[in-house]
Amino acid sequence: MGTKGRRFAADIAGPAAISxxxxxxxxxxxxxxxxxxxxxxxxSEIIMAMVDRRDLLLTHLWPSLYLTVLGFALSVxxxxxxxxxxxxxxxxxxGFYPIIIVSQVIPKISIAPLFxxxxxxxxxxxxxxxxxxxxxxxxxxxxxxxQSIDEDIARMARTxxxxxxxxxxxxxxxxxxxxxxSGMKISITLAIIGVIVSxxxxxxxxxxxxxxxxGGLLDTPLMMAAITVLSIAGLILxxxxxxxxxxxxxxxxxxxxxxxxxx
Amino acid sequence: MAPxxxxxxxPAAVRALPALSVRKVRKLYNELEAIKNVSLEVAQNxxxxxLGPSGCxxxxxxxxxxxxxxxTEGEISINGTPVTGPRxxxxxxxxxxxxxxxxxxxxxxxxxxxxxxxxRDKYVPRAMELLAMAKIDDFAGSLPxxxxxxxxxxxxxxxxLVHDPAILLMDEPFSALxxxxxxxxxxxxxxxxxxxxxxxxxVTHSIREAAFLSDRVVVMGRRPxxxxxxxxxxxxxxxxxxxxxxxxxxRYVRALRKAIEASHGH
Ligand SMILES: Nc1ncnc2c1ncn2[C@@H]1O[C@H](COP(=O)(O)OP(=O)(O)OP(=O)(O)O)[C@@H](O)[C@H]1O
Ligand SMILES: [Mg+2]
Numbered sequence: 333m334g335t336k337g338r339r340f341a342a343d344i345a346g347p348a349a350i351s352x353x354x355x356x357x358x359x360x361x362x363x364x365x366x367x368x369x370x371x372x373x374x375x376s377e378i379i380m381a382m383v384d385r386r387d388l389l390l391t392h393l394w395p396s397l398y399l400t401v402l403g404f405a406l407s408v409x410x411x412x413x414x415x416x417x418x419x420x421x422x423x424x425x426x427g428f429y430p431i432i433i434v435s436q437v438i439p440k441i442s443i444a445p446l447f448x449x450x451x452x453x454x455x456x457x458x459x460x461x462x463x464x465x466x467x468x469x470x471x472x473x474x475x476x477x478x479q480s481i482d483e484d485i486a487r488m489a490r491t492x493x494x495x496x497x498x499x500x501x502x503x504x505x506x507x508x509x510x511x512x513x514s515g516m517k518i519s520i521t522l523a524i525i526g527v528i529v530s531x532x533x534x535x536x537x538x539x540x541x542x543x544x545x546x547g548g549l550l551d552t553p554l555m556m557a558a559i560t561v562l563s564i565a566g567l568i569l570x571x572x573x574x575x576x577x578x579x580x581x582x583x584x585x586x587x588x589x590x591x592x593x594x595x
Numbered sequence: 596m597a598p599x600x601x602x603x604x605x606p607a608a609v610r611a612l613p614a615l616s617v618r619k620v621r622k623l624y625n626e627l628e629a630i631k632n633v634s635l636e637v638a639q640n641x642x643x644x645x646l647g648p649s650g651c652x653x654x655x656x657x658x659x660x661x662x663x664x665x666x667t668e669g670e671i672s673i674n675g676t677p678v679t680g681p682r683x684x685x686x687x688x689x690x691x692x693x694x695x696x697x698x699x700x701x702x703x704x705x706x707x708x709x710x711x712x713x714x715r716d717k718y719v720p721r722a723m724e725l726l727a728m729a730k731i732d733d734f735a736g737s738l739p740x741x742x743x744x745x746x747x748x749x750x751x752x753x754x755x756l757v758h759d760p761a762i763l764l765m766d767e768p769f770s771a772l773x774x775x776x777x778x779x780x781x782x783x784x785x786x787x788x789x790x791x792x793x794x795x796x797x798v799t800h801s802i803r804e805a806a807f808l809s810d811r812v813v814v815m816g817r818r819p820x821x822x823x824x825x826x827x828x829x830x831x832x833x834x835x836x837x838x839x840x841x842x843x844x845x846r847y848v849r850a851l852r853k854a855i856e857a858s859h860g861h
């Protein structure tokens with residue numbers, strides 16, 4: 333019980349106190365210095381904007397969220413599939429790696445305008461951009477997970493006559509899970525960026541569009557409310573993945589900490 | 596304690612055969628001659644240790660017996676059948692426990708059963724009995740990281756025995772453990788072996804360990820390996836750790852040390 337309480341203090345109460353302190357400080361400074369709300373609105377005004385304009389915010393949040401999750405899901409499925417292919421085919425591996433390396437160097441969001449030319453100013457461009465930039469870290473991480481099998485484990489499995497199929501399901505797959513989850517945590521963030529950037533460039537809806545619109549109207553409180561909503565949505569998505577990770581990858585060291593706390 | 600498994604009824608012809616026979620085996624790794632010429636016969640249920648300097652080819656020999664590596668010349672056979680690849684009659688214990696971190700201890704022990712597509716349900720009681728014998732049955736549902744190094748290695752011995760292999764190959768299984776745990780593990784191994792008679796080929800660097808455990812100790816020379824000495828350890832079983840105080844035991848240890856020094860030429 334005592335350790336649990338201490339852990340709560342360290343994990344939640346501490347960071348929360350610091351965040352609240354900073355928000356209060358922000359409020360006090362903005363009011364004390366009479367900073368205009370076009371430049372920097374105080375937190376209270378942002379919160380008020382979030383409450384007053386919640387319908388507008390939600391209307392624009394849903395399409396962004398939907399495209400983010402869809403693009404992310406496609407990148408996970410595609411990334412894991414390609415990772416399996418390049419794990420088992422040396423030819424594909426040789427073919428894919430240059431593309432993967434080049435893709436690491438190109439800032440992928442710079443091709444957003446190109447996507448608009450190709451796929452128009454709609455959901456398709458946003459979805460594809462989200463998918464594209466989330467796909468590569470997914471592939472790289474998963475491929476690493478499928479391939480980085482401990483040599484001793486591989487030898488042990490061969491001694492006990494494991495078939496390739498058994499090695500895949502009973503060793504490579506579980507071995508890859510932690511890597512897949514780290515890939516997912518990177519990819520979800522990138523999928524959000526992909527959708528928002530594509531909405532900046534050309535779209536009539538979505539949180540990215542709303543941020544740009546509010547900026548054009550010099551409605552800074554609305555803009556910051558939209559950014560806040562987007563951040564909260566991003567945190568929730570990330571938190572969901574982290575939550576599943578703890579359940580699926582139960583043997584990993586994150587639970588080591590809780591294990592040692594019990595002692 | 597009831598034995599976990601009775602030695603399977605073998606036809607007389609098989610019983611008469613050596614469990615393992617290594618004939619004039621030579622192994623080249625490209626240019627490098629790891630094993631020059633090794634011949635070795637191990638009788639059914641015999642406990643044989645291979646003793647030799649680092650890099651002399653002990654692991655290489657064991658890997659070939661396990662069917663994971665092909666010898667360059669010569670023949671290896673198990674119960675009269677030449678080894679051409681991994682086979683279910685082999686159980687292997689490695690220097691490290693090599694447990695799968697995502698599986699519980701029980702599921703790790705049952706891993707060979709799964710791979711060999713044997714009925715899991717039928718083997719759970721056997722796995723539990725082995726764990727009890729290794730005194731880690733309380734940890735059947737734990738993950739490997741919750742166990743100490745010695746407990747993990749005991750689990751890996753249970754894993755090697757679960758499918759009731761005819762031959763147990765052990766490659767320096769206790770060398771990663773501290774000295775006290777190591778002695779204790781030797782006693783444990785003998786206890787399990789006593790209830791679960793197998794042919795054992797045990798690789799070690801430790802003269803005392805070899806003498807304590809074995810029916811026979813085979814000394815290999817420096818690379819390229821040949822067998823330079825064989826010594827039958829005629830000490831009563833079951834053996835307890837107190838045996839190491841015994842003058843007869845120490846006479847064997849001294850004789851082995853002398854044989855090794857003579858062959859290695861210090
Ligand atoms: N896969 C390999 N390719 C090339 N050479 C190898 C390979 N495996 C082992 N060797 C060489 O063969 C020799 C014998 O190696 P081996 O691992 O069998 O020795 P060992 O007796 O088990 O040594 P140790 O007691 O240190 O474990 C060594 O010189 C080693 O460098
Ligand atoms: Mg070795």
